[in-house]
Amino acid sequence: MTDTAPTVVVPGPDEFDDIAQLIADAFHHPIDPETHEAERAIFEPERALLVRDGPTAVAHAAAFTRTLSVPGATVPAAHVTMVAVATTHRRRGLLRTLMHRQLREIHDAGREPVAVLWASEGRIYPRFGYGLAAQRLTLDCPATTELRLPEPAPAAGTLRQAAPAAVQPELARLYDRLRVDRPGWSDRDERWWRYVLNDPSGERGGATARRALLHDGPNGLDGYALWRSRPEWQRTGPTGLVQVDEVVAAGPDAYLAIWRTLLSVDLTRRLTYFRAPVDDPLLRLVNEPRQLGPQLMDALWVRVVDVPAALAARRYATAVDVVVEVTDPLLPENTGRWRLTGGPQGATCARTDDPAELACDVRCLGELYLGGAGLTALAAAGRVRELRPGTLAATGPAFGWHRAPAPMEIF
Incomplete structure (x- = not known):
C-alpha cells in the first residue's frame, strides 16, 4: 500500500470470510465454524467499510442496526463493531479514516443520533468523540x-x-x-x-x-x-x-x-x-x-452523533433548562450553543444565541447520555466548565437516572 489516501469500499456479502479472518487475526482468536456462521447471519455488509491492500483485507469497521434503551426512551443507535487493522498496516491512519467516514455517514443518514460500542482498549475511541457511558x-x-x-x-x-x-x-x-x-x-x-x-x-x-x-x-x-x-x-x-x-x-x-x-x-x-x-x-x-x-x-462507550436529536430523545430525571456550548472537531454541525429544555416527560434541544451556562466537548455528552456519569464528577475532572455559577448543582441531577446503565451483551 502506498502513502496515498486509502480506498474505502462497502464490501459485498461474499467478502465476509476475508473480513472475519482479519478480525480473528487482530484479536488473536481462531475462527470457530459455528461462531463464524452465527456472525455471518447478523453481518450487515451495507453498513461495513473495508480497506484492501491488493487482495488482502487490511482494515475494517461496521455497524449493526439496533435500538438502545436510554433514560426514559429507546433510540436508534449504530452499534459499531468488527473494527480492526492488520498488524502489517498499523500507524497509517486507517482506523482514523474508517472512524471519520463512519461517523459522517451515520450523521448524514439522519436515522441514528448516537453510536455505541465496546472498546478493546479504553484509549482508542475517545479521540473520535466516544465517552464512557456505562461501566460494569x-x-x-x-x-x-x-x-x-x-x-x-x-x-x-x-x-x-x-x-x-x-x-x-x-x-x-x-x-x-x-x-x-x-x-x-x-x-x-x-x-x-x-x-x-x-x-x-x-x-x-x-x-x-x-x-x-x-x-x-x-x-x-x-x-x-x-x-x-x-x-x-x-x-x-x-x-x-x-x-x-x-x-x-x-x-x-x-x-x-x-x-x-x-x-x-x-x-x-x-x-x-x-x-x-x-x-x-x-x-x-x-x-x-x-x-x-x-x-x-x-463497558459501553457512546458517541453523540447528532447533538439536538440525541439530547431531545432521552428523558431527564428532573426539570432542566440549560444552555450548553459543545465542541466537536469531527462533526462541526454539533459545535455551538444548544438550549436543552426538558424533564421526565420529554425534552427539546435547539441551537441558540443565548449565553452558555456550561461548556464541554461532545465526548462528555456521550459519558452523560445513559445517566451513569455525574456532571459534577466530569467538572471535577476538568471536562465540563461551569460558565454560570450554580448551573452544575441545578443541572447535575437531571442527567442522572433512577437505574444505572447496564452492559447486557458484547456485540
Missing part, C-alpha cells in the same frame, strides 16, 4: 461455603431449567418487557436471539453447554439466568466453577431465588460474572460483599 462489575467469588443470602419468601415462585434455545420465546418476552426501563440494553430480534444463544462447543473452554435457569412467579416467567459450569477437582475434592452470562429479573423474589441457586450448585466452589451492573442488588444481599471480588471495568 466483574465478580469472581467463592460459592457454596462462603456467601450467604436471605431466605426466600414463602411460596415466592418456582425454578426450572431448560436448554436456552427451547425457551427463547419466553426469554424474549421478559427481556422486551424489562428492556425499556434499563439504559444500556439493546433490542433483540429473532436473528439477535439466535446469535446471543449460540453456544459453539469449540468455545466453551472445557465447560458445559449453556443452561437457562427460569423463575416462574404468580403471573408466569419473571426471571432467568444464562449460565454454565466447568468441572474442576483437586486432591481434597470438587472445586467446580459456575460461569454466569446474563441475569434478568422483574422483581426481588425472582432475583433472590436465581442467585441462591447459582451460588449453591453442587460440586462447585467458585462463581464468575463479568457483566454485572454497578447497581447490582447482589452487592446488597450477600452477607459479605467483599467476597464477591467486585472490580470496576469500562
Whole structure:
C-alpha cells in the first residue's frame, strides 16, 4: 500500500470470510465454524467499510442496526463493531479514516443520533468523540461455603431449567418487557436471539453447554439466568466453577431465588460474572460483599452523533433548562450553543444565541447520555466548565437516572 489516501469500499456479502479472518487475526482468536456462521447471519455488509491492500483485507469497521434503551426512551443507535487493522498496516491512519467516514455517514443518514460500542482498549475511541457511558462489575467469588443470602419468601415462585434455545420465546418476552426501563440494553430480534444463544462447543473452554435457569412467579416467567459450569477437582475434592452470562429479573423474589441457586450448585466452589451492573442488588444481599471480588471495568462507550436529536430523545430525571456550548472537531454541525429544555416527560434541544451556562466537548455528552456519569464528577475532572455559577448543582441531577446503565451483551 502506498502513502496515498486509502480506498474505502462497502464490501459485498461474499467478502465476509476475508473480513472475519482479519478480525480473528487482530484479536488473536481462531475462527470457530459455528461462531463464524452465527456472525455471518447478523453481518450487515451495507453498513461495513473495508480497506484492501491488493487482495488482502487490511482494515475494517461496521455497524449493526439496533435500538438502545436510554433514560426514559429507546433510540436508534449504530452499534459499531468488527473494527480492526492488520498488524502489517498499523500507524497509517486507517482506523482514523474508517472512524471519520463512519461517523459522517451515520450523521448524514439522519436515522441514528448516537453510536455505541465496546472498546478493546479504553484509549482508542475517545479521540473520535466516544465517552464512557456505562461501566460494569466483574465478580469472581467463592460459592457454596462462603456467601450467604436471605431466605426466600414463602411460596415466592418456582425454578426450572431448560436448554436456552427451547425457551427463547419466553426469554424474549421478559427481556422486551424489562428492556425499556434499563439504559444500556439493546433490542433483540429473532436473528439477535439466535446469535446471543449460540453456544459453539469449540468455545466453551472445557465447560458445559449453556443452561437457562427460569423463575416462574404468580403471573408466569419473571426471571432467568444464562449460565454454565466447568468441572474442576483437586486432591481434597470438587472445586467446580459456575460461569454466569446474563441475569434478568422483574422483581426481588425472582432475583433472590436465581442467585441462591447459582451460588449453591453442587460440586462447585467458585462463581464468575463479568457483566454485572454497578447497581447490582447482589452487592446488597450477600452477607459479605467483599467476597464477591467486585472490580470496576469500562463497558459501553457512546458517541453523540447528532447533538439536538440525541439530547431531545432521552428523558431527564428532573426539570432542566440549560444552555450548553459543545465542541466537536469531527462533526462541526454539533459545535455551538444548544438550549436543552426538558424533564421526565420529554425534552427539546435547539441551537441558540443565548449565553452558555456550561461548556464541554461532545465526548462528555456521550459519558452523560445513559445517566451513569455525574456532571459534577466530569467538572471535577476538568471536562465540563461551569460558565454560570450554580448551573452544575441545578443541572447535575437531571442527567442522572433512577437505574444505572447496564452492559447486557458484547456485540
